[in-house]
Amino acid sequence: MTGSEDPRVIRTKRDVAKAALEILFAEGWGGLTHGEVAKRADYSRATIYSHWPTQMDLARDAFAAYEEMPHFAPTGDIKADLLGEVKSFVEAMASYQLDRGLAMLAEKAQTSAAVSEIRDRFVSAGESPMRETLEAADNPEFREAATLMLCGMVTHSMLMHGRAPDSSVMSQAVEVVFASIKVER
Amino acid sequence: MTGSEDPRVIRTKRDVAKAALEILFAEGWGGLTHGEVAKRADYSRATIYSHWPTQMDLARDAFAAYEEMPHFAPTGDIKADLLGEVKSFVEAMASYQLDRGLAMLAEKAQTSAAVSEIRDRFVSAGESPMRETLEAADNPEFREAATLMLCGMVTHSMLMHGRAPDSSVMSQAVEVVFASIKVER
Numbered sequence: 176m177t178g179s180e181d182p183r184v185i186r187t188k189r190d191v192a193k194a195a196l197e198i199l200f201a202e203g204w205g206g207l208t209h210g211e212v213a214k215r216a217d218y219s220r221a222t223i224y225s226h227w228p229t230q231m232d233l234a235r236d237a238f239a240a241y242e243e244m245p246h247f248a249p250t251g252d253i254k255a256d257l258l259g260e261v262k263s264f265v266e267a268m269a270s271y272q273l274d275r276g277l278a279m280l281a282e283k284a285q286t287s288a289a290v291s292e293i294r295d296r297f298v299s300a301g302e303s304p305m306r307e308t309l310e311a312a313d314n315p316e317f318r319e320a321a322t323l324m325l326c327g328m329v330t331h332s333m334l335m336h337g338r339a340p341d342s343s344v345m346s347q348a349v350e351v352v353f354a355s356i357k358v359e360r
Numbered sequence: 361m362t363g364s365e366d367p368r369v370i371r372t373k374r375d376v377a378k379a380a381l382e383i384l385f386a387e388g389w390g391g392l393t394h395g396e397v398a399k400r401a402d403y404s405r406a407t408i409y410s411h412w413p414t415q416m417d418l419a420r421d422a423f424a425a426y427e428e429m430p431h432f433a434p435t436g437d438i439k440a441d442l443l444g445e446v447k448s449f450v451e452a453m454a455s456y457q458l459d460r461g462l463a464m465l466a467e468k469a470q471t472s473a474a475v476s477e478i479r480d481r482f483v484s485a486g487e488s489p490m491r492e493t494l495e496a497a498d499n500p501e502f503r504e505a506a507t508l509m510l511c512g513m514v515t516h517s518m519l520m521h522g523r524a525p526d527s528s529v530m531s532q533a534v535e536v537v538f539a540s541i542k543v544e545r
Contacts, residue, residue: 274470278467279467280520281463281467282463282466282467285460298521316532317532317536320513320530323517324509324536326512327513330512331508331512331516332508334515334519335462335465335479335511336483337469340508344501345505347501351502351505351506351509352536354539
């Protein structure tokens with residue numbers, strides 16, 4: 176449905192993506208069927224099948240719509256922006272069940288190439304504000320390490336400990352990364 | 361079976377834990393049944409049921425045995441030890457399918473309190489060498505941030521990008537953390 180501007184099509188796409196994501200989170204991958212999406216979004220099965228022929232088409236649009244989560248608005252102050260992005264990542268875990276989405280993508284990507292593509296696209300979009308802020312540092316290996324450490328602090332804490340890092344720990348992590356930023360002028 | 365020293369019991373426990381883990385990784389949580397474990401480990405269903413009454417008993421022993429992965433042997437040089445532990449964590453992803461185990465635990469822990477307990481215990485055992493090395497630093501918030509960032513770099517990279525961080529990126533991350541270690545003397 177890409178490229179279409181028809182408002183009915185846009186609404187259908189939004190309704191279906193929302194229903195598909197709700198079903199995925201509640202029932203897991205096995206629950207995501209055309210029949211369930213049709214029922215929950217209140218469209219005919221024929222409509223669903225015609226625009227989303229496979230389960231992966233449904234999952235792809237569910238996660239594409241989910242990408243629209245708000246991000247921190249950068250201020251230009253590198254340290255403040257890094258902390259803002261870390262906190263907005265944690266916030267999305269609570270407000271948008273991002274921990275559920277990431278765990279489901281991570282697990283299923285290990286056995287499905289289609290889900291692996293959905294995950295890669297989703298993660299890349301999620302990391303991009305952090306990567307943009309870190310463009311200020313001149314060493315690409317440092318930028319990669321800093322991105323993986325700051326995003327990883329949040330995903331590891333949420334997925335492996337089942338909770339967000341303490342606020343003081345997040346500040347400390349940003350201090351550690353910021354102290355090593357070397358800016359070329 | 362805890363506390364028993366009977367070698368037959370020890371062997372049974374090891375065989376069953378190994379079979380349960382193989383089934384979990386191959387078939388997912390739904391595949392882990394007493395019948396499947398009995399078949400693969402070549403014991404009677406009655407034996408399996410009598411020692412592991414529930415599916416969670418099987419999963420608990422599977423992950424407890426899985427904890428016995430080799431860790432890096434610390435040298436006392438903090439920087440070398442941090443890098444050694446990061447690399448041994450990455451190595452375990454490849455050699456012991458640790459990425460599969462962590463993704464399955466993370467995903468299922470979100471809807472099962474029993475799996476959440478298994479995950480917490482498993483993650484705590486896995487992080488402990490890193491936490492011991494970081495005991496050298498005097499600030500507890502720094503230690504927590506450093507643990508989450510270094511472990512998180514690996515889990516985020518493996519689970520969200522589907523690959524290990526480059527070796528140069530791991531070294532850079534350890535440099536960043538090490539540069540901020542303040543040791544009280």
